[in-house]
Amino acid sequence: MVAVKASRRGELVVIDFFTQMALEGRAYQVRAGTITTPLVGDLLVTDSAAEMCVDAAAGVTVIPVYLNVAIRLGTGILHEYAAKSVASASTAGTAFVPLNLMLGGSAALSTARVGAAGAVSVAAEATTTTRRHWAYSNPLAVAAGHDFTTHEWAPINPPTLVGTACFYVQIAASGTGPSHYTVTDYIELTTTAVS
Amino acid sequence: MSDLRALVAQDTLATYPEGDFWPLKASKRGELIVIDWYKQMAIEGRIYQVRAGTITTPLVGDVVITDTAAEMAIDALTTTATVIPVYLNIAVRLGTGTLHEYAVKSVAATQTAVGSTGFTPLNLLLGGGAADATLYQARVAAAGGVTVAAEVATTTRRHWAFSSPVAVGAGNTVTTQEWTPRVPPIIAGVGSAYVQIAATTTGPSYYAAADFIAIPTVNIS
Numbered sequence: 001m002v003a004v005k006a007s008r009r010g011e012l013v014v015i016d017f018f019t020q021m022a023l024e025g026r027a028y029q030v031r032a033g034t035i036t037t038p039l040v041g042d043l044l045v046t047d048s049a050a051e052m053c054v055d056a057a058a059g060v061t062v063i064p065v066y067l068n069v070a071i072r073l074g075t076g077i078l079h080e081y082a083a084k085s086v087a088s089a090s091t092a093g094t095a096f097v098p099l100n101l102m103l104g105g106s107a108a109l110s111t112a113r114v115g116a117a118g119a120v121s122v123a124a125e126a127t128t129t130t131r132r133h134w135a136y137s138n139p140l141a142v143a144a145g146h147d148f149t150t151h152e153w154a155p156i157n158p159p160t161l162v163g164t165a166c167f168y169v170q171i172a173a174s175g176t177g178p179s180h181y182t183v184t185d186y187i188e189l190t191t192t193a194v195s
Numbered sequence: 196m197s198d199l200r201a202l203v204a205q206d207t208l209a210t211y212p213e214g215d216f217w218p219l220k221a222s223k224r225g226e227l228i229v230i231d232w233y234k235q236m237a238i239e240g241r242i243y244q245v246r247a248g249t250i251t252t253p254l255v256g257d258v259v260i261t262d263t264a265a266e267m268a269i270d271a272l273t274t275t276a277t278v279i280p281v282y283l284n285i286a287v288r289l290g291t292g293t294l295h296e297y298a299v300k301s302v303a304a305t306q307t308a309v310g311s312t313g314f315t316p317l318n319l320l321l322g323g324g325a326a327d328a329t330l331y332q333a334r335v336a337a338a339g340g341v342t343v344a345a346e347v348a349t350t351t352r353r354h355w356a357f358s359s360p361v362a363v364g365a366g367n368t369v370t371t372q373e374w375t376p377r378v379p380p381i382i383a384g385v386g387s388a389y390v391q392i393a394a395t396t397t398g399p400s401y402y403a404a405a406d407f408i409a410i411p412t413v414n415i416s
Binding site: 005012022 | 201202204208209210211212213216217218219220227228229230231232233235238259260261262294296298301302303346347348349350352353354355356357358359360361362364365369372376377378379380381382383384386415416
């Protein structure tokens with residue numbers, strides 16, 4: 001037991017949940033693209049094809065809290081970017097070992113995949129089961145005057161994905177896939193700590 | 196039934212001393228008054244700033260984003276020091292280049308001191324103590340003049356990025372970028388957080404400010 005901290009003025013000092021999770025080493029990251037080598041997204045957004053995902057097996061819960069999509073080249077049209085989740089694990093794609101946002105922190109229990117051109121296979125989207133958390137659409141190619149080439153999602157009500165579950169990101173356009181750098185940050189908990 | 200009592204002390208600011216128990220503060224309506232951790236860190240003088248550019252003299256970023264080359268870096272030099280980046284502002288004054296790439300990253304290695312200019316972090320509490328130079332260091336330089344560890348997808352954290360393939364022109368309104376992390380990176384030393392600002396053909400002219408918490412590692416783990 002510890003005494004709670006107060007300021008010299010008597011205010012109770014509180015720390016928000018997200019920051020405390022980071023300080024405890026429970027926040028992880030999945031990333032795509034390096035320096036001048038972005039990944040190229042899909043040609044047309046395609047059901048069950050994603051660019052990035054985080055899988056929580058049974059007993060693990062993940063809470064996505066931040067997404068950053070930075071478009072380096074966007075000559076295609078009909079841009080469709082989205083973050084979704086579903087109660088099934090992904091089935092294919094190159095594995096990515098999640099990075100702990102606390103340097104020196106422990107490895108994740110959750111797993112992840114990253115791939116170009118929709119190479120991450122996820123469950124088919126159904127309006128009755130798949131959650132749609134964020135989306136960006138634009139019918140036009142990026143050109144002078146098209147200023148939204150970087151996108152962020154920081155949910156006020158983050159999805160709580162009790163495993164088995166998958167959070168995934170789709171980045172696609174028609175004609176030419178968008179070249180992108182993408183980051184997803186998420187909190188990982190054991191499900192017994194959630195419910 | 197629980198009974199939580201706090202002192203109604205709305206009209207006069209208390210000045211309680213360190214290291215003793217005192218009543219928590221309540222409003223005249225009985226609400227408990229709280230302060231979030233970030234504001235308390237600032238009031239305690241634990242938040243510092245690294246900045247680039249002055250008045251009408253911005254810095255000019257790199258021509259093509261380049262591995263190991265950064266415009267700004269903050270180091271936790273020993274295992275006893277932790278850096279927590281909490282805010283970044285990049286204001287682009289001139290952006291005639293194309294393929295703009297701005298990013299915040301971190302890695303478990305310190306920057307290389309050679310070839311870059313040291314910057315003494317500014318305490319956001321005016322009159323607050325200086326960051327311990329044996330534990331923390333910062334550098335600022337134009338054109339990728341701060342040398343950092345090579346980026347590797349399996350070890351380097353990528354916290355925020357802005358990309359744009361086109362030059363700034365009429366109708367391109369987003370020329371100022373901000374990052375306030377939802378889950379802040381915890382740079383438990385030895386480690387470095389760094390900022391890259393670059394474009395093709397002509398480097399972006401920019402003003403930048405990065406705020407970070409400096410806290411002993413023993414206080415977080």
